[in-house]
Structures are given as C-alpha cells and as structure tokens.
Amino acid sequence: MKVEMRGLTKHFGSTVAVEDFTVTLEDGHLTSILGPSGCGKSTVLNLLAGIVPATRGEILFDGEAVTGLPPELRGIGLVFQNYSLYPHMTVLGNISFPLEIKKVPRAQREESARAMAALVHVDNLLHRKPRELSGGQQQRVAIARALVKKPNLLLLDEPLSNLDARLRLEMREEIRRIQQETRVTTVFVTHDQEEAMSISDRIVLMNAGRLQQEDEPQRLYHEPRNQFVADFLGTPPINHLPGHMKGGAFILEGGQARFPFSRGAGAPEGRPLILAVRAESAHVPDPDEGALFSASVESIYAMGKEVLGYFDIGGHSFRCYLDGDMLPRPGTEIPIAFRERGTFLFDGETGERLL
Amino acid sequence: MTAKESAGLCAEIARANRLRALLARGATYFFLALGAVVMLFPFFWMFTSAFKTPQEVATFPPRWLPAAPRFENFATVFEKAPFGIYFLNSALITAASVAGTGLVTILAAFAFSRLKFPGRNLLFTLLLSLMMIPFEMLVITNYETIAAWRLIDNRLSLFIPFLGSIFYTYILRNFFLSIPDGLYWSARVDGAGNWTYLWKVMVPIARPALTTIVLLNAITSWNSFMWPMLVINSTANRTLPLGLYVFMTEGGINFELLMAASTVVVLPIILLFLIARKQIVGGVARGGMKG
Numbered sequence: 073m074k075v076e077m078r079g080l081t082k083h084f085g086s087t088v089a090v091e092d093f094t095v096t097l098e099d100g101h102l103t104s105i106l107g108p109s110g111c112g113k114s115t116v117l118n119l120l121a122g123i124v125p126a127t128r129g130e131i132l133f134d135g136e137a138v139t140g141l142p143p144e145l146r147g148i149g150l151v152f153q154n155y156s157l158y159p160h161m162t163v164l165g166n167i168s169f170p171l172e173i174k175k176v177p178r179a180q181r182e183e184s185a186r187a188m189a190a191l192v193h194v195d196n197l198l199h200r201k202p203r204e205l206s207g208g209q210q211q212r213v214a215i216a217r218a219l220v221k222k223p224n225l226l227l228l229d230e231p232l233s234n235l236d237a238r239l240r241l242e243m244r245e246e247i248r249r250i251q252q253e254t255r256v257t258t259v260f261v262t263h264d265q266e267e268a269m270s271i272s273d274r275i276v277l278m279n280a281g282r283l284q285q286e287d288e289p290q291r292l293y294h295e296p297r298n299q300f301v302a303d304f305l306g307t308p309p310i311n312h313l314p315g316h317m318k319g320g321a322f323i324l325e326g327g328q329a330r331f332p333f334s335r336g337a338g339a340p341e342g343r344p345l346i347l348a349v350r351a352e353s354a355h356v357p358d359p360d361e362g363a364l365f366s367a368s369v370e371s372i373y374a375m376g377k378e379v380l381g382y383f384d385i386g387g388h389s390f391r392c393y394l395d396g397d398m399l400p401r402p403g404t405e406i407p408i409a410f411r412e413r414g415t416f417l418f419d420g421e422t423g424e425r426l427l
Numbered sequence: 428m429t430a431k432e433s434a435g436l437c438a439e440i441a442r443a444n445r446l447r448a449l450l451a452r453g454a455t456y457f458f459l460a461l462g463a464v465v466m467l468f469p470f471f472w473m474f475t476s477a478f479k480t481p482q483e484v485a486t487f488p489p490r491w492l493p494a495a496p497r498f499e500n501f502a503t504v505f506e507k508a509p510f511g512i513y514f515l516n517s518a519l520i521t522a523a524s525v526a527g528t529g530l531v532t533i534l535a536a537f538a539f540s541r542l543k544f545p546g547r548n549l550l551f552t553l554l555l556s557l558m559m560i561p562f563e564m565l566v567i568t569n570y571e572t573i574a575a576w577r578l579i580d581n582r583l584s585l586f587i588p589f590l591g592s593i594f595y596t597y598i599l600r601n602f603f604l605s606i607p608d609g610l611y612w613s614a615r616v617d618g619a620g621n622w623t624y625l626w627k628v629m630v631p632i633a634r635p636a637l638t639t640i641v642l643l644n645a646i647t648s649w650n651s652f653m654w655p656m657l658v659i660n661s662t663a664n665r666t667l668p669l670g671l672y673v674f675m676t677e678g679g680i681n682f683e684l685l686m687a688a689s690t691v692v693v694l695p696i697i698l699l700f701l702i703a704r705k706q707i708v709g710g711v712a713r714g715g716m717k718g
Contacts, residue, residue, distance in 0.1 A: 123612050143615040150616040156609035160631045169627075170617040217617070 073134050073224035073257045074099045075120070080129035082115050089115040091281045093129070097274075102251050102258040104268035107278035108304070113261045116278070117227050120259060122146050133224060146225075149218030149256075153230040155210045157202035163189065163213050164198040170221040188216040192250060208239045215247070219254060226251070226258045232267060244271055265305050269293070277301055294413065299423035302348050302416055308380070311354070311390045313347040314420060322347060324365075324386040331365045336417055336427060344420030351380070353414030354392035356406055367408045369400045383408070470693075477501070477687035484682045500687040504674075507684070510691060512663060513670035516582060517649055520666060524586035524648040525641050531590045532640060536599035537625050541611065551600075554593050566657065573658055580660045586648065595640045602636035603629060638706045642699070649696055667692045 075097040082090040090112040097103045105113040118124045120131060122143040131139045138146055157166050164185055171181035189195040192212040202210055211231060218226055231247065232240045248271050251258050262268050268275050269289045277284040277292065277300075284304075285297045296302035302310050314325040318341055322333040339345055357364075367383035367390060379394040385408070392408070400406050417427035476484055478496035504510055538544075539551050569588040578584040606629060614624040630637065652668040659665055665673065671688050 121612070121616055123615070143612065144618045144620060146616075148616060150613065152609045152613065154607070154609055156607065156613040158610065158613075158628055158632075160628075160634075169614075173618040173623060173627075217613075221618070 074132075075225060075257060075259075076130075076132040076135075077116070077120075078130040078132070080116070080119060080131065081127045082112070082119060082124060083127045088281050090119065093278075093281075093283050095276055095283060095286050097257060097259065099257055100255045101273040102248070102260060102271060103274045103276060104260045104262055104272040105276045105278060106262055106265060106268040106304070107284075109263055111278045112281040113263075113278050114229060115281075117229050117259060117261050120225070121148055121150050121227055147221075147223055148225045148227060149221070149223035150227045151211070151214045151218050151229065151231050153233055155202075155214040155234075157210055157213055157217070159202055162199050162201060163194060163205070166202065166213055167216045167220050170217065174221065184220055185216070188220045189213075191219070191253065192216045192246070207235050208243055211235065211243055212246070215250060219250070219256065223256065226256045228258065228260045230261055230263070232262070232264075240267075247271065266307070269305070277304060279304075296416065296425060298425055299346060299348065299418040302418070302425075306350055308351050308391050310416075311349045311351065311392070313349065313385065313388055313390070314344065315347065316343060316345055316420075317341050324388070326387050333364070335412070339417060339426050345426070346418040346420050346423075348416045348418055349390075349392075349410050350414035351392045353411045354390070354408050355411065356394065356398065357409035364409045365407075366405045368405050369402050371402055372399055374399065470697075473686045473689050473693075476683055477690045479683050479686075481681065481683055484686075497683070500683050501691070504684050504688045504691070508670060508674045508688075509662060510667070510670060510674075510688060513665050513667045514691070516665060517667040520582060520585045521645050521648045524589060525645050527586055527590045528592055528595065528644050529637070529641060532592060532595040532599055533625070533630060533637075535591065535596045536603050537621075537629065539596065539600045540603035541621070541625075541629075555597065558593050558597075563653075566654065569654075570657060579658055580664055582659075582664050584658045585651075585655055585666065588654075589648075592644070595644065598640060599633060599636055602633045606632055635706070638703070642703050642706060645699065646696055 077093055077095050080090060080093040082088075093112075093116060105116055107113045115124065119126055122138070122141055122145075126139055129139070130137055133146070143150075158169065161169065164182065167188055168181040168185035171184060176184070186195060186198070189198060192215050194209060194212045194216065197205060197209060197213075202213070205213065211234075215228075215231075228247065232243055235243060244267060247260070260268070260271060272289055274286060275289050275292050276286045279300050285292055285301045287295070292301060293305050296305070313322075315323050316325075317323070317333070317336050317339045318330075320332060320334055320337050321330045322336055322345075323330045333347075336345070336347075365385060367385045370382040370384055370389070372382070372394075373380045379399065381392055381394050381400070383390045383392070383406075390408075394400075416425055418425055475492055477500055478498070479490070479493040479500075480497060483490050483493055539547060565588075573579060573584045573588065576584075578587070610628060610632075611624060614628050619627060650668060651666070652672070655666050655669045656672065659669060662673075671685075671692055674688055675685055
C-alpha cells in the first residue's frame with residue numbers, strides 16, 4: 073500500500089513533535105524512520121497508527137485520506153518496543169486475537185494463526201503464555217499477531233532495542249526475511265543507523281520534528297543533503313574541519329593551516345564553512361600526489377584489517393583509516409589527502425550542503 | 428586456648444543459639460495458638476451447642492461436647508421459622524449484589540482509568556472523599572430514596588443502594604491503571620474498540636482484583652444486617668441474619684436452636700473462606716485496607 077504524509081504536523085501543547093512532514097512510502101518497501109531520540113520518529117509512527125491525532129496535515133493510504141480514522145479502522149499491524157502481548161492469552165490466543173475480533177470462525181482463525189506462527193518460527197510454542205517466552209520469541213509472536221489479519225501496513229516501533237546484541241542481529245535479518253516474504257509495506261522506527269542502513273529499502277532521516285532527507289541508504293550516506301545527515305550516519309562519525317575559503321584555499325579556523333582546495337572555490341569567500349570528511353575518505357597520499365595538509369599523530373588503534381588513526385590538524389581532532397601496514401608513531405607528522413567521495417562542504421551556519 | 432577447647436566453645440555457642448531460636452519460635456507459636464483459640468472458641472461453642480440438648484446447654488460447669496449429637500435441632504429450627512426462605516433470599520440477594528455491583532464497578536473503574544474526559548480526576552477525588560461518610564449516615568438518605576421509589580419491604584432494596592461502591596471502584600481502578608498503555612493500543616490496532624478491549628483484555632487480566640472484590644462483596648452482602656432490618660418487614664423477604672434476629676426475639680431464648688440457626692447462617696461464608704482463602708488474604712493485603 074502506498075502511504076502519503078502531507079504536511080503532517082503534531083504539537084503537544086507548546087512542544088513541537090513533528091513539523092510539516094511530507095513523505096511518500098512506496099508499496100512493498102521497508103522504510104526506516106531514523107533519528108536521535110526525541111526527533112519525532114515515534115510520533116510519526118503513532119500518527120500513522122492513529123494513536124495520536126494530527127494537529128495539521130494529511131495521511132493517505134492508497135490515495136484515501138485516513139487522517140481522522142481510529143486505529144481499529146486503519147487496517148494496520150503494529151509491533152511495540154515492549155511487544156505488548158496479552159499476558160493472559162497463549163501464543164495461539166495472541167496471534168488469533170485480531171481475527172477473533174473480526175469474528176472469523178474459530179477453525180479458520182486458528183489455521184491462519186498457525187500459518188503465521190510458522191512464518192515467524194514460533195509454531196512449537198503455541199500453548200505457552202508470553203511470560204514463558206524469551207524476548208526474541210515474544211517479538212516473533214508480536215510480529216505474527218501484527219501480520220495475521222493481512223494488514224496493508226506494518227509498523228514496527230524500535231522492535232529490536234529490548235534485545236541483546238546477538239539476538240538483535242538475528243531478528244533484524246528475520247524482520248527483513250518476513251517482510252520480503254509477505255511484501256507488506258513496512259515502517260521501521262529506529263535510532264540505530266546501522267540497523268536502518270542494513271534493513272531498509274529507503275531511510276527517512278528526522279531531526280527535531282523535521283524531515284532531513286529521504287533516500288536509499290547508500291545515497292543517504294554518500295550524498296547527504298545537510299550536515300546533520302552527514303553527522304548522523306557513519307561510524308566513526310564524520311570529521312569536521314571548520315574554516316572559510318580565501319583565494320581558492322581553505323583556511324582552517326585558528327589560522328594555523330591553509331591548503332589549496334580548488335573544489336571549494338564556488339563557496340562565498342569569508343563565509344564560515346565546515347569541511348566534513350569521512351574517516352575512510354582521508355588517506356596518506358603517494359609522494360607524487362601531493363598532500364593537502366599535514367597532521368600530527370595522537371594515537372593509533374590497530375584492529376586487524378584496519379588501522380584507525382587519531383590526528384591533530386591545526387588544533388582540530390581528526391580520525392581516519394590508514395593502510396594496514398602503516399603504523400606511524402604518536403607525535404610524528406604525516407601528510408593527509410582527501411578523496412572526493414565522502415568529502416563535503418557545509419555552510420557553517422545553516423548546515424546546508426554546498427559541495 | 429587449645430583447638431579442642433575452642434571447638435568446644437563454638438559448639439556451646441551454637442547450642443545456646445539453637446536454644447534461643449527454639450524458645451523464640453516456641454513463644455511465637457504459643458501466642459499465635461492462643462490467638463487462634465480465642466478467635467475460634469465462639470465458633471466451636473456455636474457448632475457444638477447446635478447439637479446439644481437444652482439441658483446440656485444450660486449445665487454448669489459447661490459440657491464441651493454433647494453426649495449424643497442431636498441433628499433434630501436443625502429440623503426444629505427449619506420447622507419453627509422459614510429458614511429455607513431466608514436462605515434463598517440471602518443467596519439471591521448476594522448473587523444479585525455480586526453481579527450488579529461487579530458490573531457497575533468494572534464500568535466505573537474503566538471510565539476512571541482509561542477514558543479521557545474533562546474533570547475526571549476531580550470527580551474521582553470527590554468520590555473518594557465520599558468514603559469518609561460513615562455508613563450509618565448514608566442509611567438516612569438511602570432510606571428516603573428507597574421509600575420514594577416505593578421499594579420498602581422489597582428485596583430489590585437490599586442491593587440497589589449498594590450497586591455503586593467507591594471502595595471497589597478504587598481497588599479496580601488502581602489495578603486497571605497498572606495495565607500498560609501498550610496493551611490498549613495493541614488491542615485498538617488489532618481492531619478492538621473500548622468495549623471489546625475492556626471485556627477481552629482488561630477484565631481477564633484483572634481477575635485477581637475482581638476475585639477479591641467479588642469475595643468481599645459476597646461476604647458483606649451475606650452478613651448485612653442493619654440495612655435489611657430497616658427496610659424489610661415481612662417474613663417472606665427476610666434474609667438469614669435478619670431471620671436469625673427475629674427467631675431469637677420471637678421464639679424465646681433456646682440456645683441450642685439459636686446455635687443451630689447460627690451455624691446455618693455462617694456455614695456458607697466459612698466454606699467460601701476455606702475455598703477462596705488465598706484470594707481473600709491476598710486481596711486484602713494488596714488493597715492494604717479493611718474490606
């Protein structure tokens with residue numbers, strides 16, 4: 073089902089939770105809504121579910137406005153962070169509950185529930201109560217319950233955050249598998265960029281109640297629209313070098329370092345800028361390549377195939393990966409150059425991308 | 428001190444500790460047993476006296492047990508007064524009260540815990556403050572209402588005034604409030620409206636609290652005496668406690684018959700208590716108040 077949100081806005085009293093949010097989710101896609109805590113991503117989910125009413129704006133399911141509809145009339149499935157299984161019902165009872173409400177005959181609803189339990193691999197636990205299940209099992213049951221009535225839209229609210237690290241990885245793949253098998257349009261809310269990157273067809277990145285960017289995971293990473301997007305994605309976080317352009321050179325803030333940066337020539341001279349460089353986009357250049365600037369080594373972490381170096385560039389800290397066979401000693405100076413890919417120039421005041 | 432001496436000393440200390448623990452436990456059990464005897468003695472006396480002859484009841488020093496149990500006492504009681512009707516009335520009214528008050532309590536507790544309407548908390552605070560008013564004062568207004576509705580000497584008047592119970596509503600509301608919001612929204616998304624959610628999810632989860640309420644209500648209703656005495660006049664409408672009172676004042680004091688009648692009155696409650704002991708004790712402990 074195609075889901076459109078147009079100018080969706082939610083205020084709680086004077087607090088702005090979501091502001092002028094316009095996004096379209098394509099049919100059959102798994103879309104992550106990603107952002108730091110308090111960015112309004114859960115509110116968007118609750119708006120989609122009909123749990124909180126919108127202050128302004130519209131929600132359309134396949135072109136039909138559902139903005140005012142209560143949750144029970146929206147035909148959606150929802151999995152909460154804490155799963156919210158009915159504690160007095162067995163697994164089978166939980167999964168068939170939505171069909172029981174629809175007054176589906178017992179034999180038929182149990183058949184559907186069993187099929188759904190088999191899909192999420194809990195068909196051997198049908199007569200247990202939720203308290204007798206592990207977190208991962210409860211999660212699977214919650215997904216089965218959300219899917220059993222064949223919803224047009226599946227909403228998952230931070231479904232992995234209550235699980236331990238290993239289970240999280242496993243359930244992530246499970247959710248992807250189940251989504252691919254059922255092809256149900258899915259919204260996955262998370263604050264974990266790695267989770268979102270690995271699972272999604274599209275990512276909607278939010279901050280402070282506003283949409284930052286909506287795109288495919290890789291494009292979001294490689295073509296961030298603003299500084300927030302570049303900062304939020306990637307481990308280790310992207311490096312920041314504040315400064316301004318002057319005569320075709322980037323002057324690092326503090327004035328100690330300047331280096332030719334022809335690519336930045338289009339930026340207005342004198343305006344505060346942020347040169348943002350991903351850790352894998354800086355490297356030690358070949359002698360004939362010419363260095364952009366020199367960095368003094370602070371510490372080196374060798375982690376098998378990768379070596380992560382911490383540097384100081386004109387008073388600003390900088391992290392980048394080095395070649396595995398290169399282990400400079402702390403205190404030494406080494407030349408550093410940037411690759412074009414993964415190097416961005418942002419406006420220092422608005423955070424808008426200039427390059 | 429040699430090792431041997433030290434070991435001996437340790438053994439002695441251990442022995443002393445054991446002795447002290449034993450004494451302490453002995454004293455605890457002694458007082459508990461004393462309390463139990465004091466509490467149980469009247470029941471014992473009632474039960475045994477119900478089987479005695481008039482002479483045995485009156486002898487001094489008292490006889491603990493009848494020489495031969497006289498079951499005729501019970502037959503006599505049922506002959507002298509319509510205890511069968513009283514029993515039926517009590518059972519009907521208790522059942523009606525449990526069902527009616529239970530329903531009202533569930534709906535009120537749901538409204539005060541789950542529905543959002545302006546003035547909800549103020550209204551609930553007001554209701555709670557009404558708990559301060561003693562029962563005896565409410566008797567007057569209740570009586571006037573019942574009289575105005577022409578329900579005096581009608582069995583309906585025995586449970587209608589008590590359909591709304593603030594205390595039970597309070598217990599159940601607190602239980603409902605402890606059920607997480609997530610369940611409510613899950614149920615809504617699963618397609619359930621408020622009504623379905625209440626009966627399919629909330630009520631089954633609240634079964635421990637509801638059991639407590641049902642039991643407390645049943646006991647209160649079964650034992651209720653003052654209110655029935657005020658509003659009931661005719662024999663056909665009397666409940667057991669009322670019937671017992673009338674039996675005592677009208678039939679003269681025949682202790683063995685009185686005790687047999689009393690046994691009939693309290694036996695169902697004692698049985699109920701024995702069956703549901705855990706829930707009653709747990710419920711009162713959870714509520715943290717008197718029933």
